[in-house]
Amino acid sequence: MTSLQDDTSAAPAAPFPTGFRWGAATAAYQIEGAAGEGGRGPSIWDTFCRTPGKVLNAETGDVAVDHYHRFPEDVALMSDLGLTAYRFSISWPRVQPSGAGTFNQDGLDFYRRLVDELLEAGIEPWPTLYHWDLPQPLEDKGGWPERETAHRFAEYAAHVHAALGDRVRNWMTVNEPWCAAFLGYASGDHAPGRRDASASLLAAHHLMLGHGLAVEAMRARYPDNSFGVAVNLYAVSPASDDPADRDAARRVDGLQNRLFLDPLLLGRYPEDVLADTARLGFTPSDADLTIINQPIDQLGINYYSRHTVAGTPGEAAQTASSPFSTHSPWPGSDHVRFVPAGRPVTGMGWEIDERGLYEVLTRLHREYPSVALYITENGAGYDETPDDNGTVQDLGRIAYLDAHLRACHDAIADGVPLRGYFTWSLLDNFEWAWGYSKRFGLVHVDYATQRRVPKDSARWYAGVIRQGGLPERG
Ligand code: IFM
Numbered sequence: 001m002t003s004l005q006d007d008t009s010a011a012p013a014a015p016f017p018t019g020f021r022w023g024a025a026t027a028a029y030q031i032e033g034a035a036g037e038g039g040r041g042p043s044i045w046d047t048f049c050r051t052p053g054k055v056l057n058a059e060t061g062d063v064a065v066d067h068y069h070r071f072p073e074d075v076a077l078m079s080d081l082g083l084t085a086y087r088f089s090i091s092w093p094r095v096q097p098s099g100a101g102t103f104n105q106d107g108l109d110f111y112r113r114l115v116d117e118l119l120e121a122g123i124e125p126w127p128t129l130y131h132w133d134l135p136q137p138l139e140d141k142g143g144w145p146e147r148e149t150a151h152r153f154a155e156y157a158a159h160v161h162a163a164l165g166d167r168v169r170n171w172m173t174v175n176e177p178w179c180a181a182f183l184g185y186a187s188g189d190h191a192p193g194r195r196d197a198s199a200s201l202l203a204a205h206h207l208m209l210g211h212g213l214a215v216e217a218m219r220a221r222y223p224d225n226s227f228g229v230a231v232n233l234y235a236v237s238p239a240s241d242d243p244a245d246r247d248a249a250r251r252v253d254g255l256q257n258r259l260f261l262d263p264l265l266l267g268r269y270p271e272d273v274l275a276d277t278a279r280l281g282f283t284p285s286d287a288d289l290t291i292i293n294q295p296i297d298q299l300g301i302n303y304y305s306r307h308t309v310a311g312t313p314g315e316a317a318q319t320a321s322s323p324f325s326t327h328s329p330w331p332g333s334d335h336v337r338f339v340p341a342g343r344p345v346t347g348m349g350w351e352i353d354e355r356g357l358y359e360v361l362t363r364l365h366r367e368y369p370s371v372a373l374y375i376t377e378n379g380a381g382y383d384e385t386p387d388d389n390g391t392v393q394d395l396g397r398i399a400y401l402d403a404h405l406r407a408c409h410d411a412i413a414d415g416v417p418l419r420g421y422f423t424w425s426l427l428d429n430f431e432w433a434w435g436y437s438k439r440f441g442l443v444h445v446d447y448a449t450q451r452r453v454p455k456d457s458a459r460w461y462a463g464v465i466r467q468g469g470l471p472e473r474g
Helices: 044-049 066-081 106-121 135-141 145-166 177-186 198-222 241-265 270-276 286-292 355-367 396-412 456-467
Strands: 020-023 085-089 124-130 172-177 224-232 236-238 299-304 306-310 372-377 419-422 442-447 452-455
Touching: 020 372, 020 456, 044 135, 066 106, 066 452, 066 456, 085 172, 085 419, 106 124, 106 145, 124 145, 124 224, 145 198, 145 270, 172 177, 172 198, 172 299, 177 198, 177 224, 177 241, 198 224, 198 241, 198 286, 224 372, 236 241, 236 355, 241 270, 241 286, 241 306, 299 355, 355 372, 355 396, 396 419, 396 456
Parallel strands: 020 085, 020 419, 085 124, 124 172, 172 224, 224 299, 236 306, 299 372, 372 419
Antiparallel strands: 442 452
16 A cells, blocks of 8 residues: 655644544445445435436445445555544444344444454544434334434444443434435435425434434443534525525525524524424424433534525525435525535535635534534545546645635634544545545545545645644645
């Protein structure tokens, strides 16, 4: 393997605090493969990928990047990068194939081996318990819109935590409940592909309820562990000062950010969002809000871009979460239009706006109770082809990461308790409805041979980690 550690160290121009976590993130269905091995059961993504017209080229996570078999090589890559932490997700259907009752020891053993390999390499494991791969039998019983699913999630989380909590300190419950609820149950762009606005609000609520119940159960066993949840937050701007545009920005900020932050951190739902969605009959109870508002030790922020929105009729919203998108994922806000603000975009078509990350971080610090913050995802996806040496000169990704890390540095300098950064993603992988067409990895994967070759961004990130911060602005 190419060494990523061969440059000399120099003092960084923008140093990060000692102990700052330098990480990368992945998720089970996107990298593991081995879909039919080790007793794993089917998830909603196995079903969705087999539904015609849902995933580009009808691709699946059956093989993905074969991390299930190649994890020692992948941990060696992480070591070479100098990562101090690795965020991965645990596949619920691998650990509890039917989503209730019997657990699968082979599945748990896989994660125990992965964790031990990480610890041996001096890399802190950061598991996420739910990154969208709901066991299909639970969807057959109604999925996240059913309250029972939250209880099943807490049972599964407690079991995994009991098995690994002696060696894993940091636990994240749910990844991006916005996506799981609204792409899964409102627009249908993600599994399970349902289009029911009322159900999507219930799904959001039960994802957060599951988080709260899981934290309660896990903390009871190992109170010294740290617990949190990863939400995907956006900076949101109105397209103009027009009251309709300002109202659109309020609505989208409400559904994207405050619908999750307020219950999780303040123990209440935002009144304006409840009013916007009143016709959907969503009436959360105070008792649930108390559970959702468990104290957490860390909040994970997944940040990619800014939304600029208008409130006047026009072309239908483009969600970019699927090439087949036809329905809005914004309950009660179908008239909102997402408009380009003219910034450069990544290969996903997402505008690059690092200032938005600074805004999100400083807002959290200002408007919500103090909690340790981690960037649990941030990165750029492109359609990339390697050169003749098999490497990728991904200057766009380097510029993206550099700019966003500078925003983190500025936020820390302004007092934001940001403790770590996990880039998305370690490896190229299965990008949901986009199949394998979009690559987010620091490491290029040849999907035909599974050969891994670090991109230029991997070399750049290794240098940042080694120096503990960013070089002079290029
Ligand atoms: O690949 C996804 C990940 O699973 C969740 N957050 C956004 C990434 C890029 O779309």
